[in-house]
Amino acid sequence: MTLPSDDFAYREGSLHAEGVSLTTLAEAVGTPAYVYSVAALRHRLDRYMVAFAGMDCLVAYAVKANGNLSVLSVLATAGAGADTVSEGEIHRALEAGISSDRIIFSGMGKTDAELAYALTLPGLQLNVESTPEYERLTALARARDVRPTVVIRVNPDVSAGGHAKIATGKSGDKFGVPVEEAMALYRRAQDEGAVRPVGLACHIGSQIRQVDPFGDAWRRLRQMTLALRAEGLSVDRLDLGGGLGVDYAGAGAGATPADLADLARRTVGDLVVKLAVEPGRSIVAEAGVLISRVIHVNARQDGPTFLVLDAGMNDLVRPALYDAWHDLAAINPRSGAPVAYDVVGPVCETGDTFARGRLMPPLQAGDLVAFGGAGAYAASMASEYNSRLPAAEVLVDGERWALVRPRPRLEEVLAREVRPDWI
Ligand SMILES: *Cc1c(COP(=O)(O)O)cnc(C)c1O
Numbered sequence: 001m002t003l004p005s006d007d008f009a010y011r012e013g014s015l016h017a018e019g020v021s022l023t024t025l026a027e028a029v030g031t032p033a034y035v036y037s038v039a040a041l042r043h044r045l046d047r048y049m050v051a052f053a054g055m056d057c058l059v060a061y062a063v064k065a066n067g068n069l070s071v072l073s074v075l076a077t078a079g080a081g082a083d084t085v086s087e088g089e090i091h092r093a094l095e096a097g098i099s100s101d102r103i104i105f106s107g108m109g110k111t112d113a114e115l116a117y118a119l120t121l122p123g124l125q126l127n128v129e130s131t132p133e134y135e136r137l138t139a140l141a142r143a144r145d146v147r148p149t150v151v152i153r154v155n156p157d158v159s160a161g162g163h164a165k166i167a168t169g170k171s172g173d174k175f176g177v178p179v180e181e182a183m184a185l186y187r188r189a190q191d192e193g194a195v196r197p198v199g200l201a202c203h204i205g206s207q208i209r210q211v212d213p214f215g216d217a218w219r220r221l222r223q224m225t226l227a228l229r230a231e232g233l234s235v236d237r238l239d240l241g242g243g244l245g246v247d248y249a250g251a252g253a254g255a256t257p258a259d260l261a262d263l264a265r266r267t268v269g270d271l272v273v274k275l276a277v278e279p280g281r282s283i284v285a286e287a288g289v290l291i292s293r294v295i296h297v298n299a300r301q302d303g304p305t306f307l308v309l310d311a312g313m314n315d316l317v318r319p320a321l322y323d324a325w326h327d328l329a330a331i332n333p334r335s336g337a338p339v340a341y342d343v344v345g346p347v348c349e350t351g352d353t354f355a356r357g358r359l360m361p362p363l364q365a366g367d368l369v370a371f372g373g374a375g376a377y378a379a380s381m382a383s384e385y386n387s388r389l390p391a392a393e394v395l396v397d398g399e400r401w402a403l404v405r406p407r408p409r410l411e412e413v414l415a416r417e418v419r420p421d422w423i
Contacts, residue, residue: 001286001372002250003329007037008289008370015331015370019399022291022331026368029392029403031293032311034379036066036404038397040287041074041375048279049079051261055275060104062242062280063089065376070395070404071284072096083242083278087114090121100124104239104276106153106203108175112136119146125276127201127239129153129176131185138194150195151239153202154182156220160205160213160243163322169204169217176202183224190233199237199273200224206281207245209254211263214240218267225271238268242278246285248373249325257282281376288375290316290391291331295346296365304342304356307363312345313352314385316371316378320351327372328354333361347386379405389413 004010008017015022017035025035048059060081063072067089072082073096081102082093093103101123108129110118115137118124126148128134134150141148155176158169168175177185182200189197202217218240225235245254257279264275292311299305318324328343339362343354354371363369371378382390393405 001246001248002327003289003370003372005040005286005372007040007043007287008372013332015329017289017396017401020396020401022289022370023368025394025401026291026293026331029394030407031291031368032309032315032391033291033407034288034374034391034393035291036068036071036284036288036375036393036395038074038395041071041284042078044283044287045075045078045080047257048277048283051257052264052275052277055261055264055269057264057275057277058102060102060276060278061283062278063093064380065280066284066288066378066380067092068379068393068405069096070393070402072098074395075283081276083280087117090118090124104278106201106278108133112140115140116144119144119148123149125149125151125198125237125239126195127151127153128185128195131177131181134185134189134195138192141194147194147196150189150197151199151201151237152177152182152186152189152197153239154179154200154221154224156202156204156217158204158213158216158220160208160217163207163324165322166206167204168206169202169213179220179224183227186228186233187231197233199235199239201239201241201276203241203278204243206243208243209245211255211259214243214260215263215267217241218264222268222271225268225273235273237274237276238271239276239278240264240268242280242282244279244282246282246373246376248285248327250327283376285373285376288373288378290371290374290378292369292371294363294365294367294369297341297363305339307341307343307360309343309345309354309369311371311391312347312386312388313349314347314383314388315345315391316354316374317381317383318377319354320349321381326354326374328358328360329370329372330361330363331368331370334363334367336362339363347388384413387413
């Protein structure tokens with residue numbers, strides 16, 4: 001997302017989240033801090049709800065993009081289910097009020113303990129992502145005398161995704177069951193009867209901005225559905241995955257939820273199946289910013305002018321991990337000719353670089369900046385590297401705001417550790 005946006009706009013020269021001044025928030029909760037807009041969350045979920053209305057489709061928000069309980073509760077109240085990839089995420093979804101029959105459990109390395117937990121939750125959709133996982137699941141289900149609702153995640157062998165590290169749908173990737181093996185596994189699950197195979201799933205990657213790769217994958221699911229039905233097996237559910245990208249750099253319009261819904265109508269609309277989609281990034285990325293204070297400006301004789309921020313790669317790892325671009329705006333821009341900054345954090349790694357040669361209004365120590373597109377894969381991927389405290393999270397709704405995840409105190413962080421008495 002580029003700043004300003006609809007929900008993060010300037011008022012009298014100062015950047016606000018809806019009706020709340022980011023300067024006021026920075027003073028109240030400290031920096032760095034993530035700030036989320038309720039209006040933006042609702043609006044972005046709504047684009048899916050409206051686009052897929054009338055298609056019997058569960059919009060299962062992918063919790064890993066941002067698992068903050070308040071964010072989840074806003075989305076749950078507005079009609080979202082949840083796509084989860086760990087026991088912890090399932091707990092978060094339930095805590096936010098999403099019932100287990102609206103939760104999908106994905107992930108290619110679920111432990112026995114996680115599968116056993118999932119078996120206790122009525123109606124949960126278990127996405128089986130490999131043959132060995134199927135075998136472990138059937139053993140656990142038999143031992144507990146339950147018959148879970150299972151969908152087989154197919155690897156449709158399509159290339160997609162903004163970066164090699166987030167492409168998941170190509171045959172060499174670790175995700176999903178290859179098409180032929182998935183067909184065999186579906187038949188086997190039906191024969192063995194330990195689980196209830198109800199359908200097929202795919203998820204081909206993330207930050208995908210065109211519809212074509214989705215079309216290739218969904219046509220694959222369609223062919224498989226028809227082939228399985230021709231053998232007399234029932235296929236009642238298709239889980240179409242997530243992965244729609246956002247416009248981090250102002251590159252221009254990409255595919256929208258409405259485009260995806262049209263594509264779904266064209267590719268699988270005639271199959272009479274219950275659908276699910278699993279959007280994460282495209283719901284929350286643009287609903288959040290990361291605010292940070294300038295520690296100082298270091299104009300080096302040998303070249304770059306470093307803008308040193310109090311946010312680091314531990315707060316926003318996407319640039320270090322994926323060479324990702326995040327827009328950066330001065331919260332109270334000063335007048336004057338723009339300056340090209342190398343924007344860095346304080347962490348002791350050269351990888352802790354957010355941008356090089358970024359043109360910004362002139363900035364000084366103590367000034368505030370905001371990273372756009374920081375609602376997804378930012379707080380949820382944060383670490384305490386360099387013993388830096390996790391940043392606070394704030395939710396804004398119109399003129400009101402709340403600290404929804406305070407920054408822990410250093411004593412609390414240290415108190416989690418135990419020293420054996422034999423040292
Ligand atoms: C990560 C993930 C998603 C969400 O991806 P986005 O790119 O955030 O929309 C959906 N489904 C599965 C299985 C995932 O792993």
